[in-house]
Amino acid sequence: MTMVAFENVTLRYGERVILENFSLRVKKRERLVIFGPSGSGKTTILRMVAGFVAPERGTVSIADRPVSADGRILVPPEKRGVGMVFQDLALWPHMSVEENVGFGLMVRKVPKMERKRRVEEILELVGLKGFGSQNPSDLSGGEQQRVALARALILEPDVLLMDEPLSSLDRPLAEHLAHEIVRLQKRVGFTLLYVTHLEEEAAIIGTRRLTIRKHTSSSQTSRPEIF
Amino acid sequence: MRLFTGVIAILFLGLTLLPVGAMVWQTFASGTIASHFDELFLSAQAWKLLRHTILLATLVTLLTTLVGVPLGILMGKTDLPLRPLFVFLFLVPLLLPPYIVAVAWNDLLIMAGFGSGTLSGLGGSLFVLFCVYLSVPTLMTILFLRTVPPSLEEAGRLCAPWPSVLRYVTLPMILPGILLSAMIVFLLSLGELSVPIYLHYEVYAVESFTQFTAFYRFDTATATALPLILVALVMTMAENRFLKKRTATFRHFAGSDTFLRISLGFKRYPLFLAAAFLASVVTILPMTALALEAGDFHHLAEAFLASHDALLRSLLYAAAGATLLTFFGFLLGYTLLKRPFRCAGALDPVAIFLFTLPGTVVAIAMIFFWNRPFAQIVYATPLIVLLGYLAKYSALTGRISLARLSMIPASMEEAAQMAGADWSQRLRHILLPLTADAIAGAWVVAYLFILRDVDLTILLYPPGEDTLPVRIFTMMANGSPELVASLCLIMATVTLLPAAAAWGVFVRKRRRK
Numbered sequence: 001m002t003m004v005a006f007e008n009v010t011l012r013y014g015e016r017v018i019l020e021n022f023s024l025r026v027k028k029r030e031r032l033v034i035f036g037p038s039g040s041g042k043t044t045i046l047r048m049v050a051g052f053v054a055p056e057r058g059t060v061s062i063a064d065r066p067v068s069a070d071g072r073i074l075v076p077p078e079k080r081g082v083g084m085v086f087q088d089l090a091l092w093p094h095m096s097v098e099e100n101v102g103f104g105l106m107v108r109k110v111p112k113m114e115r116k117r118r119v120e121e122i123l124e125l126v127g128l129k130g131f132g133s134q135n136p137s138d139l140s141g142g143e144q145q146r147v148a149l150a151r152a153l154i155l156e157p158d159v160l161l162m163d164e165p166l167s168s169l170d171r172p173l174a175e176h177l178a179h180e181i182v183r184l185q186k187r188v189g190f191t192l193l194y195v196t197h198l199e200e201e202a203a204i205i206g207t208r209r210l211t212i213r214k215h216t217s218s219s220q221t222s223r224p225e226i227f
Numbered sequence: 228m229r230l231f232t233g234v235i236a237i238l239f240l241g242l243t244l245l246p247v248g249a250m251v252w253q254t255f256a257s258g259t260i261a262s263h264f265d266e267l268f269l270s271a272q273a274w275k276l277l278r279h280t281i282l283l284a285t286l287v288t289l290l291t292t293l294v295g296v297p298l299g300i301l302m303g304k305t306d307l308p309l310r311p312l313f314v315f316l317f318l319v320p321l322l323l324p325p326y327i328v329a330v331a332w333n334d335l336l337i338m339a340g341f342g343s344g345t346l347s348g349l350g351g352s353l354f355v356l357f358c359v360y361l362s363v364p365t366l367m368t369i370l371f372l373r374t375v376p377p378s379l380e381e382a383g384r385l386c387a388p389w390p391s392v393l394r395y396v397t398l399p400m401i402l403p404g405i406l407l408s409a410m411i412v413f414l415l416s417l418g419e420l421s422v423p424i425y426l427h428y429e430v431y432a433v434e435s436f437t438q439f440t441a442f443y444r445f446d447t448a449t450a451t452a453l454p455l456i457l458v459a460l461v462m463t464m465a466e467n468r469f470l471k472k473r474t475a476t477f478r479h480f481a482g483s484d485t486f487l488r489i490s491l492g493f494k495r496y497p498l499f500l501a502a503a504f505l506a507s508v509v510t511i512l513p514m515t516a517l518a519l520e521a522g523d524f525h526h527l528a529e530a531f532l533a534s535h536d537a538l539l540r541s542l543l544y545a546a547a548g549a550t551l552l553t554f555f556g557f558l559l560g561y562t563l564l565k566r567p568f569r570c571a572g573a574l575d576p577v578a579i580f581l582f583t584l585p586g587t588v589v590a591i592a593m594i595f596f597w598n599r600p601f602a603q604i605v606y607a608t609p610l611i612v613l614l615g616y617l618a619k620y621s622a623l624t625g626r627i628s629l630a631r632l633s634m635i636p637a638s639m640e641e642a643a644q645m646a647g648a649d650w651s652q653r654l655r656h657i658l659l660p661l662t663a664d665a666i667a668g669a670w671v672v673a674y675l676f677i678l679r680d681v682d683l684t685i686l687l688y689p690p691g692e693d694t695l696p697v698r699i700f701t702m703m704a705n706g707s708p709e710l711v712a713s714l715c716l717i718m719a720t721v722t723l724l725p726a727a728a729a730w731g732v733f734v735r736k737r738r739r740k
Contacts (some may be wrong), residue, residue: 052641078647090638094660103656104646155646 002064003028003159003191004049009058011044018044022058024210028158031185031192033206035199040212042195043087046161049193050084051077063158083152083190084161089144091136091151097123098132101150122150125184141169142177149181153188160185162194166201178204228650229567235558236574243618244577246596247584250449251456253595259446260453268454277454280430283349283423284416287356292364292409294357298505299368300393305489307498311734314369315727316506317362319514322722324679324696326421327715329355330703331513334520334712351426356416358509363415364408371404371474372397377487389489407474410462417458418585420682421700431455432585432682439591439686449595452588459583467576514719520712530713534698538721541678541694544609548616549674555617556624556669561658563625564632575625582622586682589619593687607689615683620676624669631665632658664736671729678722695721 004026011018018041026032034042047053048060051073059069062082067075091100099106102119110118123129126146136144145165152160162181166174178201185192194205202209254260266273298317302310320328329346332355336345346354379400380392387395398405420432431454439448491498521527531538559578562571581589593615597606605611639661643653659666681696688697699714706714 050641050645077641077644078649082645084642084645086636086638086642088636088638090636090642092639092642092657092661103643103648107643107646107648107652107656151642151646 001028002026003030003062004193005059005061005064006045006048006055007059007061009048009055009060011041011048011053011056019055026191026193028191029185029189031182031194031205031207032210033202033208034193034195034210034212035197035202035206036212037197042197042212043163046084046163046193046195049080049159050082050161051075051080081155081158082161083155083157083159085145085148085152085163085165087163087165087167089148089165091144091147093135093137095136096132097128097134097136097139097147100136100147101132101154103151104155118154119150122154125153125188126150127180142173145169145177149184153184153190156188157190160190160192162192164195164197167196167198171200174198175200175204181205228565231650232558232562232565232567232571235555236562236568236571239555239559239574239617239621240577242614243581243621246592246618247456247581247589250592250595251453254446254449254453257446259450263447263450276429276431276434279349279428280417280432280455283352283356283419283428283430284413286349286353287360287416288409288413290353290357291360291412292405294505295361295364295408296368296405298361298502299365300372300397301498301502302365303369303372304393304397304487305491305495305498307491307495307502309499311730313502313506314362314365315730316510317365318726318730319510319719319723320359321362322675322679322726323719324421324681324700325355325359325419326425326681326700326703327517327718328358328513329422329425330711330715331517332358334708335512335516338516338519347426348428352423352428355422355426356419358513359422360412360415361509363412364405367404367408367411368401371401373486374404375400380487384487403470403474407466407470410466410470414459414462414583418455418587418682420585420587420685425703432587435585435591436587436682436686439587445591445595448591452585452591455585455588459580459585462583463576463580466579471575517712517716517719520708521716522709522713526709526713527716530710531717533710534695534714534717537693537695537698538717540609540692541696542721544612544616544684544694545674545678547609548613548620548677549670551613551617552620552624552673552677553666553670555621556673557628557662557666559621559625560628560630560632561654563629575622575629578622578625581618582620584619586615586619586680587686590615590683590686593618609689609692611689612684612687615687616673616677616680619680619683620673623676624673627665627669627672628662631662635661668733671726675722675726 002025004024006022006024009022010020034045036042044053048055048068049062051067054068054071054073056071059066061067062075062080065075067073067080092103095103098116098119101122102115105115105118119132120129123132126149128143128146128150131139131143131147136147139147148165166177169177181192181194182205192205196202196205301307302314307313329351333343333346337343345351375397380396384392418432419430420436423430423433424436431451435448435451435455438444438451521530559574563575566572593611594606597611597614599606605614635658640653640657643657648656679696680694681700684694685697685700688694693701695714695718699711699718702714703711
């Protein structure tokens, strides 16, 4: 089953062409690494799946349902069944770890006890049992990354988007966490779209790789190639 | 979100810009300009007013910028002792109605044996407005110094001493902030009413005020205000074209841990003395003169009893106005950042334009618009005063909110959106808590600006419901010097005590960070 599909997608920022007639299919439970240099449009692809950017032309679908097409957002981000770990992690500094992780459940009015149970479960899953009452800023970089992962996973998304989440960590820790992400994906079963510009991370995470090369031609088009 | 912010935008424009637009339209439609063009714009008196207005505003701008920017660097970038105290002392005159500084210095000069007319005309107005507005470039320099990424200065420091780094790296980077502060000082001086009236210096704002209050020549008053509206329009366009992009939002804002500070070494002692001297001229001496002129506790008690109703109204107007301004300011800032509908970006130039208009012009526009039989619930009540404040000061709270909101990564709100939070939930749970400091700051700034306001309030207050600054201003002509000094001292106390407390909280919080 195709979980995420881009069909003839074109996107421009002013004169600059980010994607042109771009098509892609990502199967269920696949781990696709989007690989390429900075500024090549990797993050934009994730943001289109998340629903923050609409393609100028073409269609983006999730689980065979069109979610945005021809400049319009058809399904808002919160209704796409997609989780995302941002490059800067975007942990809310005024909330504790458990408040950060349980936020999605709170706005869905999940009862407090149920919420607490599920937060504890997911924190245990990412190896942060007992960290719930702490403030994100008191945690190490690796622990913060796990909080962001737990927050993205708690709503049991079909698709998880990760935008260079390990870029700020030192290499041994980043590699360790990359292996953990793979283990977690196998266990939970979500489809993963993972953006990185590091070869090592791409090799650990991906079952398939989408390489975007930034061309220096006058059109500045980034041409995706799938390997 | 689009609907709500759209309604707020329409409400804001209807309550603020529409009265000014209607007044300008009426001025042209009535034929006053056509029939009195020579008298209004080509007579010797008109040119004198224009020359005086521009000269005073230009000199105040140049002097405050030349002194305020180095002072800002000294306060914001070096290890000079007692910096927070100095900054507060320089801020004091800005927090008070400007004429209080004029009254205080006049009292001081008389005590020193000079004649009562020593402080008057261009020189006196320039000196007083310099004291009042010195803190604008000082504070803006301190603020913008924090926006320079430390790595850029560190790269410079690897090959050059601090003075060169300041000259070639830091100052060019904060130049838009300096220009913005110069523009603000110019416009505040341009529209200043109370100081030129007190020191007998004829400027356009005084002429417009006189035409309206003394002769009730409405059309002439509005026509006289047109050059000021034109200047405000040009300034707004210049700010929007050249400065807004680099001053309205901050991508980088250094915390105490990453901020590079210059060690003054032995130079700290002469510089400390220089700063102390300047603080004495600007604040300590005039405030001491007020206390001496007020005399004993008996005078103060008498003044308090005679004015406690006006004092209470001042505090109420300021609190209500600040709350209204903070509400609109936050939503303006949010709308400007997110641009949920076309033309949302136009709200900022509108707010800036209204801020750049002299208070008297805004007040006359409000009276013109609301003085109608069906609108007495606004015109005859304090509502008209609050609407005047909304028009005049929403740029302050809007820009503060915009600057703070722009520092929150978009991913913070996007993460909440992905978690299923709708717009109101994102606002309540993410944006409001993350901007609580700026909201509180915007409220305090609005409160203090309203508390010191004379130009707007003096024309708009309903009968018998004046504020303390207005009452003092009207008593200056025929009240006893002791009573006026006592009232000024009371005004200074009620303004400065909460301001000092807020400043103390701010400084402690920043140190903790």
